[in-house]
Amino acid sequence: MSYFIDRRLNPKGKSLGNRQRFLRRARSQIKKAVQDSLKDRSVSDFEKNQKISIPAKGTTEPFFHHASKGGTRDFVHPGNKEFDAGDRIRKPPGGGGGEGQGKDASDGGEGEDEFSFTLTQDEVLDIFFEDLELPNMTKTSLKQVKKMAYQRAGVTVAGAPTNLNLIRTMRNSFGRRLALNRPSTADIEALKERLFELEAKADRHVEDHAEIKRILKKMDELEAKRRWVPYIDPMDVRYNAFEQRPVPSSQAVMFCLMDVSGSMGEREKDLAKRFYILLHLFLKRRYEKVDTVFIRHTHTAQEVDEETFFYSRQSGGTIVSTALDVMLKVWEDRYPADEWNVYGAQASDGYTQSGDAQRCIELLTQEILPRCQYYSYIEILDEREMEVFADDESGAELWRTSRTIFNDWPNFNTKRISSPGDIFPVFRELFSKEAASE
Numbered sequence: 001m002s003y004f005i006d007r008r009l010n011p012k013g014k015s016l017g018n019r020q021r022f023l024r025r026a027r028s029q030i031k032k033a034v035q036d037s038l039k040d041r042s043v044s045d046f047e048k049n050q051k052i053s054i055p056a057k058g059t060t061e062p063f064f065h066h067a068s069k070g071g072t073r074d075f076v077h078p079g080n081k082e083f084d085a086g087d088r089i090r091k092p093p094g095g096g097g098g099e100g101q102g103k104d105a106s107d108g109g110e111g112e113d114e115f116s117f118t119l120t121q122d123e124v125l126d127i128f129f130e131d132l133e134l135p136n137m138t139k140t141s142l143k144q145v146k147k148m149a150y151q152r153a154g155v156t157v158a159g160a161p162t163n164l165n166l167i168r169t170m171r172n173s174f175g176r177r178l179a180l181n182r183p184s185t186a187d188i189e190a191l192k193e194r195l196f197e198l199e200a201k202a203d204r205h206v207e208d209h210a211e212i213k214r215i216l217k218k219m220d221e222l223e224a225k226r227r228w229v230p231y232i233d234p235m236d237v238r239y240n241a242f243e244q245r246p247v248p249s250s251q252a253v254m255f256c257l258m259d260v261s262g263s264m265g266e267r268e269k270d271l272a273k274r275f276y277i278l279l280h281l282f283l284k285r286r287y288e289k290v291d292t293v294f295i296r297h298t299h300t301a302q303e304v305d306e307e308t309f310f311y312s313r314q315s316g317g318t319i320v321s322t323a324l325d326v327m328l329k330v331w332e333d334r335y336p337a338d339e340w341n342v343y344g345a346q347a348s349d350g351y352t353q354s355g356d357a358q359r360c361i362e363l364l365t366q367e368i369l370p371r372c373q374y375y376s377y378i379e380i381l382d383e384r385e386m387e388v389f390a391d392d393e394s395g396a397e398l399w400r401t402s403r404t405i406f407n408d409w410p411n412f413n414t415k416r417i418s419s420p421g422d423i424f425p426v427f428r429e430l431f432s433k434e435a436a437s438e
Contacts, residue, residue, distance in 0.1 A: 038259035088288035159239025172236040272347035350396030357401040
């Protein structure tokens with residue numbers, strides 16, 4: 001394990017501990033602002049760049065300064081023509097004065113301007129899902145070829161200069177020069193220095209002249225050998241080789257099922273939309289390709305687009321199993337289980353036709369859960385109903401029947417929500433890393 005110790009001195013008047021607390025405080029405000037922006041964005045467009053505003057209060061880094069009140073201090077104010085040392089200054093009249101800062105003013109008479117900035121889509125999604133993981137995440141869809149991509153395939157003796165493998169080239173050059181005993185520059189420089197010493201002598205003897213001749217002959221031989229054994233030969237050069245290979249891509253389909261009968265009002269649909277946004281973005285962070293299928297139902301079910309799914313009104317009774325039937329049909333027609341990871345999310349108020357709950361459980365246990373990666377049933381209740389149905393084993397027929405298979409299928413879960421504040425905690429509980437490891 002490595003330990004890193006930061007021994008840099010703190011800037012004047014600032015504390016490293018205070019700076020870390022500021023960063024944590026600002027991050028929590030950013031995270032809250034991102035979560036609050038769920039309502040006004042569509043499911044598929046929420047991952048785009050997003051403008052975030054947080055209160056200006058607390059955006060400055062804490063620092064130490066002298067208190068504005070109390071104590072005894074001396075000040076020198078330039079341009080003073082009225083007072084001398086020791087004079088008493090009359091207290092300013094109340095009202096309209098004070099130490100307020102104009103930059104914190106607002107049209108409403110109180111409050112502060114907001115600090116606005118833009119987060120990239122990666123930053124937004126990192127804030128959302130930094131502590132989450134997909135349970136039962138077995139990526140089975142590695143068969144669809146998305147594109148052909150160039151990948152490394154060793155080295156080659158021919159190629160473009162931009163693909164030159166410098167390390168392999170220099171290794172080959174060094175081995176060849178070592179094997180052929182190429183004279184080094186140091187050897188030739190040593191001979192040159194000895195030659196200069198002999199030529200610098202004023203009275204040279206016969207031995208000196210003979211040594212000069214031997215040195216010149218030796219230098220000619222070494223230079224000839226250096227030319228014969230170059231530093232880099234074309235045979236040394238190697239290039240990185242690339243070849244086109246099919247790149248497998250992981251893909252998932254997200255089935256969104258929702259009851260749109262008269263009992264599901266705008267509040268319930270808005271809560272469902274928020275949950276679907278989170279699930280869609282979460283899957284986008286884990287898979288290269290994610291398709292979304294919207295299925296709404298009353299006593300009948302049909303596949304629709306996103307706008308119709310969330311905002312179109314429809315009346316009728318409630319038969320939940322019709323939505324599961326449509327899901328299975330679309331699944332079989334367009335998303336083979338051996339090529340797609342299938343996730344399902346169902347939102348309902350828990351009410352369905354008598355006996356239909358058992359039909360839903362049969363479809364789940366026999367057709368859906370054995371082949372899908374994860375399926376979650378979200379029941380949307382009124383806040384007063386949440387108090388009545390505090391026990392997980394009590395509730396409407398669909399809820400009670402779903403709880404009977406809860407412990408038998410690890411890729412199936414049920415949760416209740418009644419307000420926007422319940423959505424993110426429930427989502428984190430469904431996809432927490434602890435739950436995924438279990």
